[in-house]
Amino acid sequence: MDKLTFVLICHFGLEKVLKSEIRKLGLEISEVTDGEVKAIGNLSDIPRLNFNLRTAERVMIEMSTFKAVEPDELLENARKCEIEKFVPVDGEFLVTKANQDKNSVLKSSQANQKTVKKAFVDRLKKVYNTNILTETRGKYPFRVKFNKNICSIRLDTTGDSLHKRGYRIKAGLAPIEETLAAALVKLAEFRKDKVLIDPFCGSGTIPIEAAMIASNIPPSADRAFVSETWNVIPRESWKKARAEALENINQDRLAMKEIKIFGFDIDPQMIRIAKENAERADVADLIHFEASPVENFWNLDCVKNLDGGIILSNPPYGERLEDRESVKPIYRDLKFAYSKMKNFDMHIITSFEDATKILGKETKNRKLYNGMIKTYLYSYLANA
Numbered sequence: 234m235d236k237l238t239f240v241l242i243c244h245f246g247l248e249k250v251l252k253s254e255i256r257k258l259g260l261e262i263s264e265v266t267d268g269e270v271k272a273i274g275n276l277s278d279i280p281r282l283n284f285n286l287r288t289a290e291r292v293m294i295e296m297s298t299f300k301a302v303e304p305d306e307l308l309e310n311a312r313k314c315e316i317e318k319f320v321p322v323d324g325e326f327l328v329t330k331a332n333q334d335k336n337s338v339l340k341s342s343q344a345n346q347k348t349v350k351k352a353f354v355d356r357l358k359k360v361y362n363t364n365i366l367t368e369t370r371g372k373y374p375f376r377v378k379f380n381k382n383i384c385s386i387r388l389d390t391t392g393d394s395l396h397k398r399g400y401r402i403k404a405g406l407a408p409i410e411e412t413l414a415a416a417l418v419k420l421a422e423f424r425k426d427k428v429l430i431d432p433f434c435g436s437g438t439i440p441i442e443a444a445m446i447a448s449n450i451p452p453s454a455d456r457a458f459v460s461e462t463w464n465v466i467p468r469e470s471w472k473k474a475r476a477e478a479l480e481n482i483n484q485d486r487l488a489m490k491e492i493k494i495f496g497f498d499i500d501p502q503m504i505r506i507a508k509e510n511a512e513r514a515d516v517a518d519l520i521h522f523e524a525s526p527v528e529n530f531w532n533l534d535c536v537k538n539l540d541g542g543i544i545l546s547n548p549p550y551g552e553r554l555e556d557r558e559s560v561k562p563i564y565r566d567l568k569f570a571y572s573k574m575k576n577f578d579m580h581i582i583t584s585f586e587d588a589t590k591i592l593g594k595e596t597k598n599r600k601l602y603n604g605m606i607k608t609y610l611y612s613y614l615a616n617a
């Protein structure tokens with residue numbers, strides 16, 4: 234098969250981090266737009282991208298791009314989309330999502346989905362010379378996106394979003410997505426030998442993602458993907474990519490006795506959950522979890538002699554957990570605890586508007602989206 238264009242989806246604001254992950258896997262970047270990075274690769278990259286990318290939500294194949302302002306134009310062009318390169322005569326093909334923008338003439342995502350499905354039925358009946366499509370084998374989920382009248386048809390290779398790594402069965406009220414947590418760890422410039430502390434660790438997502446990065450454990454080698462059953466991708470590619478991902482695990486870092494990653498939370502129940510999640514992610518030995526209110530963690534035996542490291546956390550925002558007034562003392566306590574730490578950078582992701590009024594002027598900030606919530610990552614650098 235010819236070269237493929239992959240569309241990798243990420244949280245708005247994380248495109249740069251994702252780009253560097255894709256480059257490390259050896260693929261060439263062809264385009265970057267809000268929440269999307271495109272890269273050129275081939276079929277055997279499908280397992281590699283799905284197993285190894287920490288900050289992407291899904292891996293899709295760009296099937297076709299064209300202008301359409303009338304339903305007939307959409308139908309005609311979608312009929313030209315060579316889906317038989319992937320979908321066999323008995324394959325189940327779905328048009329699951331149609332992303333719509335206000336600036337396109339064809340506004341109804343439901344109608345667009347229907348038109349594309351009809352075009353695909355017409356095409357497959359013609360190319361396979363049959364009147365019956367049983368749709369009984371495999372799953373081929375297509376997505377339709379409109380942007381300023383340009384329609385893109387994509388084939389999803391991932392299935393359940395990549396933030397569903399599989400280790401986080403339990404969580405609190407406002408867990409951060411695993412993909413975003415991994416991106417924060419990278420933005421904080423965490424390296425495998427650095428100290429990292431999350432004083433509001435909740436279900437442990439940030440420390441767990443940091444431990445997986447430190448020991449190079451692939452984020453998704455243990456889960457299933459919708460494209461794993463497709464005939465077009467040789468079994469051997471999945472086997473090889475999984476073996477390669479597992480071979481790259483840093484066994485020396487896993488065996489290191491000195492614990493450098495810490496998670497604290499005021500709620501002992503969350504600490505229990507975090508420990509269970511870390512067990513499932515195979516990184517329990519790399520993290521020290523302990524119940525502690527934020528104003529005290531700096532004085533714990535395991536922390537008080539540390540010199541240099543990173544505090545990275547998402548404290549309560551005052552939006553989903555408590556109201557604004559009740560979170561103010563938490564940020565004051567965090568400021569106090571940070572003042573006790575020697576040579577630590579601090580990175581705080583929050584949508585709480587008064588955060589920097591309380592914590593002080595940040596060295597830099599980045600706008601990021603945690604789901605639908607606009608947040609900022611405020612960075613305080615020790616050597617600024």
Ligand SMILES: C[S@@+](CC[C@H](N)C(=O)[O-])C[C@H]1O[C@@H](n2cnc3c(N)ncnc32)[C@H](O)[C@@H]1O
Nearest residue numbers: 408409433434435436438498499500526527549
């Ligand atoms: C937004 S959640 C963190 C979610 C976490 N990143 C995760 O993925 O599960 C905030 C956490 O702060 C904890 N918390 C609230 N007040 C605290 C305090 N004073 N000291 C320490 N932890 C506190 C809550 O129990 C909650 O788990």
